[in-house]
Structures are given as C-alpha cells and as structure tokens.
Amino acid sequence: MPFWNLQDKLGFNVDKWIAYQSSEQPLKRSGWCHIFEKEWIECSSGIGGTRARKECSLEFEDLQECVTRFKKVTRMMTILAQKKKLIKEGKYTPPEHHSGKPETRP
Amino acid sequence: MSAALVKVKQELPPPGGYGPIDYKRNLPRRGLSGYSLFAISFASLLMGYYNLVKWNRERRRLKIEDMETCIALLPLLQAESDRRTLQILRENLEEEAKIMEGVPGWKVGESVYHTDRWVPPIADDLYYLRPARERDHMKFGLQYYI
Numbered sequence: 001m002p003f004w005n006l007q008d009k010l011g012f013n014v015d016k017w018i019a020y021q022s023s024e025q026p027l028k029r030s031g032w033c034h035i036f037e038k039e040w041i042e043c044s045s046g047i048g049g050t051r052a053r054k055e056c057s058l059e060f061e062d063l064q065e066c067v068t069r070f071k072k073v074t075r076m077m078t079i080l081a082q083k084k085k086l087i088k089e090g091k092y093t094p095p096e097h098h099s100g101k102p103e104t105r106p
Numbered sequence: 107m108s109a110a111l112v113k114v115k116q117e118l119p120p121p122g123g124y125g126p127i128d129y130k131r132n133l134p135r136r137g138l139s140g141y142s143l144f145a146i147s148f149a150s151l152l153m154g155y156y157n158l159v160k161w162n163r164e165r166r167r168l169k170i171e172d173m174e175t176c177i178a179l180l181p182l183l184q185a186e187s188d189r190r191t192l193q194i195l196r197e198n199l200e201e202e203a204k205i206m207e208g209v210p211g212w213k214v215g216e217s218v219y220h221t222d223r224w225v226p227p228i229a230d231d232l233y234y235l236r237p238a239r240e241r242d243h244m245k246f247g248l249q250y251y252i
Contacts, residue, residue: 035223036221039221058220058221059220061220062219062220062221065218065219066219066225069228069230071218072218072230072231073230075216075218076230076234079202079205079206079234079235080234080235082205082206082209083205083235086205092204092205094201094235095197095201
C-alpha cells in the first residue's frame with residue numbers, strides 16, 4: 001500500500017510502530033484495540049474508501065466503540081440512573097458485596 | 107656624652123649574642139613518588155571494577171531466580187484473577203437484570219460490540235455498580251500520584 005516503501009526496502013522502522021496500533025510493537029505488547037483495528041484494516045484494505053465505508057461499517061463501529069467506549073459508558077449511565085431512581089423509591093437495595101467492604105476471598 | 111654612660115634600663119641582647127637562626131628553605135622530600143601514587147590509584151580502580159563485575163553477575167543470577175519464581179506462580183495467579191473477573195461479571199449481569207426489570211426495550215447483558223468475540227473487560231465494567239473507591243483503587247492503587 002505505501003508507494004515507495006523505503007522503510008521496508010532499507011530495513012529501518014522510523015514510524016511504522018506509531019502509525020497504527022496493530023503494527024509490530026516492542027516487547028510484543030499489543031495495543032488496547034489491536035484486534036478490532038486489525039479486523040478493520042484487513043476488511044477495508046485494497047477496496048477503496050467508498051466501498052470500505054459501506055462494507056466494513058460493522059468492523060469500524062466496533063473499533064470506534066473500543067477506542068471511545070461511548071456505547072458502554074452510555075449503557076452504564078442508564079443503569080446507574082435507573083438504580084438511583086429505584087433506591088430513592090425504596091424498591092431496590094444494593095447487595096452486601098457492593099457496599100465497599102474489603103473482600104475476604106482471594 | 108656622660109648621658110650615654112649613665113646606666114639606663116635598656117633591652118639589650120643577651121651577652122654572647124643570640125644563637126644561630128636557620129633561615130634556609132626547608133622543603134623535605136617525603137612521601138611516595140608520583141608514579142607510585144598513579145600505580146596505587148590504578149590498582150585500586152582495577153580492584154573496584156573487578157568487584158563490581160563480580161557483584162553484578164551475582165545480582166543478575168539473583169534476579170533471574172526471582173523472575174523464575176514469578177513465572178512459576180503466574181498460572182495460579184492468572185487463574186485466580188480470571189475466576190474473580192468472571193464471578194464479578196456474572197454478579198453484575200444479575201444485578202443489571204434486577205435493576206432494569208421494568209424498563210421497556212432493554213436487553214439484559216447486551217454486548218455493545220457487533221462481534222461475538224470475548225472482549226476483555228475494563229475496570230469500569232467490573233466496578234460500575236460498586237462505590238467509586240474500589241474502581242479508583244484498582245486503577246490507581248499502585249501509583250504514588252494520580
């Protein structure tokens with residue numbers, strides 16, 4: 001995909017490690033969203049931008065969700081708001097292990 | 107003239123004059139020569155390097171032993187941690203079912219991703235129903251600053 005690909009031809013690695021998360025990292029430590037990014041890149045490489053936007057939208061949405069965690073946070077906020085409402089109405093008490101006491105099991 | 111012969115109390119040198127005064131330079135040649143000082147410091151350097159290298163090799167052996175014990179215990183600790191994670195996720199799922207009972211259009215335990223791969227949970231996943239102190243302890247407990 002790169003045009004001249006000097007880094008591969010001459011054998012050095014100036015910015016490949018930072019260009020995207022799924023590149024070769026030192027100490028073999030993968031990025032947070034390595035797998036989602038890898039799937040999206042594999043799905044959308046070589047088919048052009050318009051086609052990629054249409055066909056790889058699921059992978060891209062998963063990658064976005066992993067990076068921003070937006071859907072997860074909205075979901076948690078909804079649950080917490082509902083929990084607060086129920087506690088105020090008195091219909092729900094949090095169980096004992098949610099009260100913040102230290103755990104006695106490993 | 108006669109005034110000079112009158113006995114006046116004067117401060118005079120002792121009879122026979124003063125004793126001999128040594129006025130010549132006194133720079134005795136003493137101590138080790140420059141070459142031997144160089145030799146002593148060079149030898150002390152070499153001894154120091156030798157001890158350092160020996161102790162570093164010993165430290166490396168000790169560190170490898172520590173790392174090997176850590177590696178040996180790793181499966182046990184990882185298994186415990188995994189069990190705990192799964193238990194907390196299960197409990198959270200049940201709590202969520204209890205809380206969102208009457209809410210219309212809510213799918214309990216719905217994954218936010220389109221894929222059905224196992225996505226490792228983050229700290230917020232596990233602790234969002236508990237007091238914030240626990241989550242902060244998990245995230246920042248090993249730091250000295252936040």
